[in-house]
Amino acid sequence: MQENTNSAIQAIIAISSIFTLVAAFVVAYLLYFNQRKARLIAEKKTLKEDFEKQLLRSRVEVQEATFQHIGRELHDNVGQLLSTAKMLLGVTEMGLPAVPDTLQTASATLSKAIQEIRQLSRSLDKEWLEQFSLLANLREETERINAGGTVRASCNCSIILQMPAAEQIILFRIVQEAIQNALKHAHPATIIVVMTEQDHWLHVTVTDDGGGMPVNFQGMGTANMQRRVQLFGGSVTWERLAPQGTQVTIRIPLQNIGL
Amino acid sequence: MQFFNPTVCAEILAFFTALFALHNKGNTYWRLFMIYLLLVIVLEAVGFSLAINKKINYPVYNLLILVQALFFSFLFYQFNTSKKIRQWLMLLLFLFICFFIFEGLGSSFLAYNKSSRQIFSFYIVLFCCIYYFSILQNDEIIHPLKHPPFWIITGLFFFYFGSAAMFAFFDKASKSKQSGDVAFYYIIMGYLSCILYGSWIIGFICRKIQTQPFRP
Numbered sequence: 001m002q003e004n005t006n007s008a009i010q011a012i013i014a015i016s017s018i019f020t021l022v023a024a025f026v027v028a029y030l031l032y033f034n035q036r037k038a039r040l041i042a043e044k045k046t047l048k049e050d051f052e053k054q055l056l057r058s059r060v061e062v063q064e065a066t067f068q069h070i071g072r073e074l075h076d077n078v079g080q081l082l083s084t085a086k087m088l089l090g091v092t093e094m095g096l097p098a099v100p101d102t103l104q105t106a107s108a109t110l111s112k113a114i115q116e117i118r119q120l121s122r123s124l125d126k127e128w129l130e131q132f133s134l135l136a137n138l139r140e141e142t143e144r145i146n147a148g149g150t151v152r153a154s155c156n157c158s159i160i161l162q163m164p165a166a167e168q169i170i171l172f173r174i175v176q177e178a179i180q181n182a183l184k185h186a187h188p189a190t191i192i193v194v195m196t197e198q199d200h201w202l203h204v205t206v207t208d209d210g211g212g213m214p215v216n217f218q219g220m221g222t223a224n225m226q227r228r229v230q231l232f233g234g235s236v237t238w239e240r241l242a243p244q245g246t247q248v249t250i251r252i253p254l255q256n257i258g259l
Numbered sequence: 260m261q262f263f264n265p266t267v268c269a270e271i272l273a274f275f276t277a278l279f280a281l282h283n284k285g286n287t288y289w290r291l292f293m294i295y296l297l298l299v300i301v302l303e304a305v306g307f308s309l310a311i312n313k314k315i316n317y318p319v320y321n322l323l324i325l326v327q328a329l330f331f332s333f334l335f336y337q338f339n340t341s342k343k344i345r346q347w348l349m350l351l352l353f354l355f356i357c358f359f360i361f362e363g364l365g366s367s368f369l370a371y372n373k374s375s376r377q378i379f380s381f382y383i384v385l386f387c388c389i390y391y392f393s394i395l396q397n398d399e400i401i402h403p404l405k406h407p408p409f410w411i412i413t414g415l416f417f418f419y420f421g422s423a424a425m426f427a428f429f430d431k432a433s434k435s436k437q438s439g440d441v442a443f444y445y446i447i448m449g450y451l452s453c454i455l456y457g458s459w460i461i462g463f464i465c466r467k468i469q470t471q472p473f474r475p
Binding site: 008009011012013015016019020022023024026027030031033034037038041042 | 388394398400402403417422424427428443447
């Protein structure tokens with residue numbers, strides 16, 4: 001009887017130990033498998049991010065090529081037609097004993113149109129942009145706005161940027177879009193562009209004192225800005241200012257520049 | 260025979276850890292652990308006082324099985340978000356309660372419901388495995404060692420899987436004395452309780468860390 005009890009106890013100890021070991025094995029296997037799964041998910045995420053970056057880059061390149069094409073078309077085609085029209089007007093003026101005021105105004109308007117088209121085609125031309133720095137382009141952009149006489153724009157960019165030309169263009173397009181949005185939607189009196197570097201981050205703010213963008217505004221331009229900023233692994237935020245105005249803040253990690 | 264055996268000590272320690280870690284409002288259903296552990300300690304005390312007065316204490320432990328079945332099923336319900344698994348959980352709980360009542364009526368609940376306890380072990384182990392499987396199936400990255408439900412389930416898994424053999428030989432295990440006056444059954448259950456409540460204590464602390472307000 002005692003022997004039976006002892007063997008039963010031994011059986012219980014053996015089975016309980018085996019079961020506890022099996023439980024430990026199951027939990028250890030789960031932890032190991034979960035770790036492998038986490039690594040796979042992380043790799044998949046990195047691959048997806050890389051793919052999206054490549055896709056964005058291609059999209060930006062296609063967009064730049066389109067801009068370049070439009071710029072050349074404007075310069076070579078529309079620009080030439082306007083120049084021809086201006087030349088014909090000149091010939092007409094020479095044949096007339098007294099040049100009417102309307103003809104003179106038409107000639108002046110044509111000259112202005114030719115100049116505008118040249119400027120526009122230049123700002124769309126990638127090759128032209130590559131010859132200049134981002135900061136120089138931004139200053140030129142603000143000067144162009146100031147020349148209009150209705151909005152006062154200023155650029156406070158006192159940093160030295162070490163960026164490849166291709167990335168300067170992307171950043172320029174982002175800031176250009178922010179400025180254009182302010183001009184189109186907010187009708188401001190002043191626009192201030194500030195570019196600073198802090199804690200290995202590039203901060204660009206475009207502040208205006210206009211009526212502000214509509215709440216939850218989501219246009220094609222802002223979506224483009226977000227996509228372009230994503231290329232650098234940065235962020236773009238829109239903030240309404242009190243009593244009025246909007247501030248667009250672009251933050252880009254400097255470590256991602258030049259990759 | 261003494262009241263403060265390893266099982267009761269582990270329960271009291273887990274109860275105080277639950278009081279410390281789960282008292283804040285954000286813990287929702289986690290706060291039920293405090294009530295559950297208090298109930299378990301009270302039932303243990305009642306069972307012990309009946310035993311020292313040479314009275315049958317099996318009805319108390321039968322009631323404990325029922326309380327555990329309801330509380331653990333509630334936990335599995337909370338930890339598994341799949342509708343299908345929840346439906347199966349409810350169905351199996353219903354069947355288990357039916358079986359428990361059927362077995363209990365046979366002895367007017369005066370004997371320990373061994374078969375119900377064995378089926379209950381199988382029920383718990385099954386849903387622990389389903390929980391583990393759901394962790395592996397989840398597309399999100401979960402760090403199990405920092406995940407409070409993982410510790411709760413792991414404690415249950417070790418306890419019920421480890422004690423399965425014990426309840427298969429319950430009669431012999433509960434009568435045989437291993438050292439002094441202590442039944443062999445209580446020694447093994449003491450070890451397993453330490454694993455169960457140890458895991459729960461870690462789970463409660465993880466939960467406390469998770470729900471702590473962020474201070475920069």
